[in-house]
Amino acid sequence: MKLELSRVVQGCRLGVLTGLGKTGQHCLEVPGCLLYTRCATVPHLTQDTLHTLSDLPSVTQVTVESLAEHQEVLEEFKEGVRKFAGLHNTVLFCSLHDSVNPNPAGHVTNKTVSVWGSGGRIELTAARFMAIQAAIQPDCYQSMADGETWQANSSRKRVRKAVDRTLAHLDECLMLHQKTQELKQAEIFGVVEGGDIMEERLRSTRETAKRPVGGFVLDGFHSAAMNQDVRGQLIQAITAELPHEKPRLILGVGCPDEVISCAEAGVDLFESFFPFQVTERGCALNFNYTINPDPETAVLELNGETPAVTKPSKNGDENMTPFEINLKDKRYQDDFHPLVEGCDCYCCQKHMRAYVHHLLVTNELLAGVLLMLHNMAHYLGFFKALREAIANDRLQDFKNRVLSCRERDV
Amino acid sequence: MAAPVAANTHECECSMASLKAVSSAAHLALRIVAECPVSKARACTLTLPHSTVSTPVFMPVGTQGTMKGITADQLEDLDCHICLGNTYHLGMRPGPELIEKAKGLHGFMNWKRNLLTDSGGFQMVSLVELSEVTEEGVTFRSPYDGKEILLTPEQSIAIQNSLGSDIMMQLDDVVSSTVKGPRVEEAMHRSVRWLDRCIAANKNPDRQNLFAIIQGGLDAKLRKACLDEMTKRDVPGFAIGGLSGGEEKDDFWKMVTLSTDHLPREKPRYLMGVGYALDLVVCVALGCDMFDCVFPTRTARFGSALVPWGSLQLKQKQYAKDFQPIDPDCQCPTCRRHSRAYLHALFKSDTAAMHHITIHNISYQLTLMRSVRQSIIEKRFPEFVKAFMKRMFSSSEQYPSWAVEALQSVNITVNCVA
Numbered sequence: 001m002k003l004e005l006s007r008v009v010q011g012c013r014l015g016v017l018t019g020l021g022k023t024g025q026h027c028l029e030v031p032g033c034l035l036y037t038r039c040a041t042v043p044h045l046t047q048d049t050l051h052t053l054s055d056l057p058s059v060t061q062v063t064v065e066s067l068a069e070h071q072e073v074l075e076e077f078k079e080g081v082r083k084f085a086g087l088h089n090t091v092l093f094c095s096l097h098d099s100v101n102p103n104p105a106g107h108v109t110n111k112t113v114s115v116w117g118s119g120g121r122i123e124l125t126a127a128r129f130m131a132i133q134a135a136i137q138p139d140c141y142q143s144m145a146d147g148e149t150w151q152a153n154s155s156r157k158r159v160r161k162a163v164d165r166t167l168a169h170l171d172e173c174l175m176l177h178q179k180t181q182e183l184k185q186a187e188i189f190g191v192v193e194g195g196d197i198m199e200e201r202l203r204s205t206r207e208t209a210k211r212p213v214g215g216f217v218l219d220g221f222h223s224a225a226m227n228q229d230v231r232g233q234l235i236q237a238i239t240a241e242l243p244h245e246k247p248r249l250i251l252g253v254g255c256p257d258e259v260i261s262c263a264e265a266g267v268d269l270f271e272s273f274f275p276f277q278v279t280e281r282g283c284a285l286n287f288n289y290t291i292n293p294d295p296e297t298a299v300l301e302l303n304g305e306t307p308a309v310t311k312p313s314k315n316g317d318e319n320m321t322p323f324e325i326n327l328k329d330k331r332y333q334d335d336f337h338p339l340v341e342g343c344d345c346y347c348c349q350k351h352m353r354a355y356v357h358h359l360l361v362t363n364e365l366l367a368g369v370l371l372m373l374h375n376m377a378h379y380l381g382f383f384k385a386l387r388e389a390i391a392n393d394r395l396q397d398f399k400n401r402v403l404s405c406r407e408r409d410v
Numbered sequence: 411m412a413a414p415v416a417a418n419t420h421e422c423e424c425s426m427a428s429l430k431a432v433s434s435a436a437h438l439a440l441r442i443v444a445e446c447p448v449s450k451a452r453a454c455t456l457t458l459p460h461s462t463v464s465t466p467v468f469m470p471v472g473t474q475g476t477m478k479g480i481t482a483d484q485l486e487d488l489d490c491h492i493c494l495g496n497t498y499h500l501g502m503r504p505g506p507e508l509i510e511k512a513k514g515l516h517g518f519m520n521w522k523r524n525l526l527t528d529s530g531g532f533q534m535v536s537l538v539e540l541s542e543v544t545e546e547g548v549t550f551r552s553p554y555d556g557k558e559i560l561l562t563p564e565q566s567i568a569i570q571n572s573l574g575s576d577i578m579m580q581l582d583d584v585v586s587s588t589v590k591g592p593r594v595e596e597a598m599h600r601s602v603r604w605l606d607r608c609i610a611a612n613k614n615p616d617r618q619n620l621f622a623i624i625q626g627g628l629d630a631k632l633r634k635a636c637l638d639e640m641t642k643r644d645v646p647g648f649a650i651g652g653l654s655g656g657e658e659k660d661d662f663w664k665m666v667t668l669s670t671d672h673l674p675r676e677k678p679r680y681l682m683g684v685g686y687a688l689d690l691v692v693c694v695a696l697g698c699d700m701f702d703c704v705f706p707t708r709t710a711r712f713g714s715a716l717v718p719w720g721s722l723q724l725k726q727k728q729y730a731k732d733f734q735p736i737d738p739d740c741q742c743p744t745c746r747r748h749s750r751a752y753l754h755a756l757f758k759s760d761t762a763a764m765h766h767i768t769i770h771n772i773s774y775q776l777t778l779m780r781s782v783r784q785s786i787i788e789k790r791f792p793e794f795v796k797a798f799m800k801r802m803f804s805s806s807e808q809y810p811s812w813a814v815e816a817l818q819s820v821n822i823t824v825n826c827v828a
Contacts, residue, residue, distance in 0.1 A: 042762075073751060354512060358503065365761060
C-alpha cells in the first residue's frame with residue numbers, strides 16, 4: 001500500500017492510495033470515502049441496485065460491531081467476509097464501531113472494549129478482537145481502541161487512560177498480527193485517541209507513529225464530541241506529527257462542512273455513513289457542489305443567486321442538516337421533478353419527488369432503496385468535486401458553494 | 411352479402427351490446443399456443459397494451475405502486491411482464507387525481523410493462539371494519555381520516571381509468587367463501603348488475619380491458635347461473651372470484667373446474683388470490699391462465715424462501731452455517747451470489763435481506779410458470795405435474811387428497827406407481 005500525493009492545497013492533500021487489496025491492484029483517490037456497510041451490505045441495497053452507482057469507492061468498510069456475533073460462522077466458513085457476503089471485487093477495511101449507532105458508555109475496561117450485536121453486548125479482549133479479524137480477513141483494519149472520550153467533560157484521567165489502553169491494545173494487536181496467517185498481507189492502522197485534550201492527542205499521535213502501522217485512524221472526533229473549531233485545531237496538530245506518506249482516516253465525521261474542514265486539517269479518508277443517516281430520516285441530499293468552470297462567473301453567480309432552499313419544513317427530523325430536503329414534507333406530494341436536477345443516479349433518472357414522497361408516506365421499503373442510491377451518489381459526487389477543486393485551484397469557490405446552503409436557514 | 415341477423419330475436423339486445431363492445435374492444439388478444447391433450451391446461455400468449463404476456467402466468471402484487479423493496483428494473487430483469495396495483499390503497503394514497511397527472515400508474519411508478527388493478531372491493535370488505543353493501547355500492551369508513559366513503563361501480567372504474575391499468579376488474583359484491591345462505595345469491599346477482607354498470611362506466615375501452623368476476627360462492631347452481639349471465643357480456647376476460655378465502659380445498663377446486671368448463675375458450679381465465687405452488691399447478695391443469703397472490707412476496711419479508719420441495723425459514727438457527735444458496739438450481743440473482751448462511755446473518759442487520767428473498771421468491775414463481783408453460787407446449791404437462799408432486803412431497807401418501815382428486819378429474823394420475 002502506498003500513498004502518492006500530487007499536491008497539497010490549503011492543507012488538503014490530493015493523491016491516490018495505490019497497491020490496495022490482496023493483488024495490490026486497487027487504488028483509492030484522496031480525499032475520499034470508504035463504502036459504508038452493515039454486515040457487509042450497503043444498507044437497503046442488493047448487489048444489482050448497488051452497482052447502478054458509478055465510481056463506487058474501491059474500499060468497502062465493515063465493522064467488528066456488525067460482524068462479531070458471526071465469528072463462529074465466519075471461522076467455519078474459513079474464507080473471510082468478502083466471500084461470505086458475496087461482495088464484488090473490493091478492498092475491505094475493518095473498523096471497530098459502527099459510527100451510526102451510539103453505544104452505551106461505561107463498558108470499557110483496561111483489557112476489553114465492547115460492541116453491540118443484534119443479540120446484545122459482546123466483550124472483546126485484544127485476543128478475541130484479533131481472532132475476529134482473522135475470521136473477517138480484511139485488507140486493512142484498525143487496531144482495538146478505547147475511544148470513549150466523547151462524553152462532555154471526560155476527565156483528564158479518563159482521557160489519559162484511553163490513550164494508554166489504546167497503545168497497549170495496539171502493541172498486543174501488532175504482536176498477534178505477526179502470528180496470524182490470515183492477516184499476513186493485511187495492513188494494521190493505529191488509532192489516535194486523546195479526547196479534546198491537546199497534550200493527550202499529541203502523546204497518542206507520537207507514540208502511535210512509532211509503531212509499524214500502515215496508516216492512522218483518528219478516533220473520538222465525531223460531531224457530538226466537540227465543535228468544529230476545536231476539532232480542526234486538534235487534527236491539524238495531529239497530522240503535523242504524522243508521516244506524510246501514510247493515510248489518515250477519521251471516524252464519525254460525515255457532514256459536508258465538517259469533511260471539508262477535516263480535509264483542510266490533513267485528513268485523507270472518511271466514512272460514508274452520512275448518506276445512510278440522511279436516508280433513514282426520509283431526506284435527500286441536495287446541496288450544490290458544482291462550481292462554474294469560470295471563476296469570475298462563479299463569484300457573480302453566488303452573489304446574485306436567489307436562495308434555492310425555502311423554509312425548512314415543520315415535520316423535519318431534529319438531526320436534519322442544511323444539506324438535505326425532507327421528502328416527507330407535503331410540498332413534494334405533487335412535485336414531478338427528480339430529487340436533484342441533473343443527478344444521474346437511478347432514483348433521479350427513473351423517479352420523481354412525488355413518488356418517493358408517496359413511498360415514505362406509505363412506509364414502503366422501496367423508499368429506503370431509492371434514497372440510499374441517491375444519497376450515496378450525491379455524496380460520492382461531492383468528494384469527486386472536492387478532489388477536482390483541489391486539483392484545479394478552486395477550493396475556495398468550492399467551499400463557498402457547498403457552505404452557501406448553511407446561510408439560507410430562514 | 412346477407413345482412414347480419416341476430417340468431418334469435420330475444421338475443422338481439424345482447425348481441426347489439428356485444429357487437430358494440432367488440433367494435434370498441436381494447437387491445438387484448440389471446441392466442442392459444444398449445445393445449446394439453448390430457449387435461450384442461452393451455453399455453454397462450456396474451457397481447458396487452460404494454461407488452462405481451464406468456465400464460466400461464468403468475469402476477470406479483472405491488473399493492474401501493476411498488477413491489478416491496480425491489481426496483482422496477484429488478485422486476486423487469488426477472489422477466490415479469492404484468493403485476494398488480496391495488497385500487498383501494500392507491501385510491502386513498504396518493505389518490506387518482508395525482509396519479510392521473512403523473513401519466514397514470516405506469517408513469518407514477520415508472521413501470522413500462524403491464525398493470526392489472528383490482529376494483530378495491532376485496533380490500534374494503536377484508537381490511538375495513540363496518541363496511542356496508544347496498545345496491546349503490548360499498549360504504550365504509552376511511553382508516554386515514556375517519557370519513558365515510560361510498561365506493562360505487564362507477565367510482566371504482568373512474569379510479570381505475572385514472573390509474574390507466576391494462577386490465578381492470580369490475581367492482582363485485584364480495585362475500586367470504588365461508589358464508590352460506592341467501593347473501594351469496596344476492597351478491598352473485600348484484601355482481602352481474604354491477605358488471606353492467608362497470609362496462610358502461612369505462613371511459614377507455616380501447617386501451618383498458620375490463621374483466622368480469624364470476625361469483626356464486628361454493629354453490630354450483632349459483633356459480634353456473636353467474637357464468638351463464640356474465641358470459642353473455644362481451645368482456646375481454648373473466649376472473650374466477652370468491653374463492654381462495656379459507657374454504658375447504660375440496661370445494662375450491664370443484665368451483666374452479668366448473669368455472670373453466672363454462673368460460674369461453676378464447677378468453678383468458680384469471681383465478682384471483684391463488685399463489686401456492688401446488689394450487690398454481692393444479693389450477694393450470696383445470697384450465698386457468700392467470701394468477702395473483704401476495705403470499706410469495708409477503709412471506710419473503712418474514713425470511714421464508716420458496717423452493718421446489720417446500721420452503722426454507724431462513725431466520726432459523728439451522729441455516730446459520732449453511733453455505734449453500736437457497737436453491738442450488740435456481741438462477742436468480744440471490745442464489746447466484748448469496749448463501750443461506752449470509753442471508754440468515756443479514757436478517758439481523760439490514761432490510762436488504764428481505765429484498766434478496768423477495769427477488770428469489772418472485773423468480774421461483776415466474777420460473778415455475780415458465781416451466782409449466784414449456785411442458786404444455788412440449789406435450790408433457792402430465793409428466794411435469796407428476797415430477798412436481800414428487801419433488802414437493804416426500805412420499806405419495808403426503809399428496810393432499812384434494813389435489814389428487816382435482817388432477818384425476820382432468821385425467822392426470824399422480825399417486826400410482828407408473
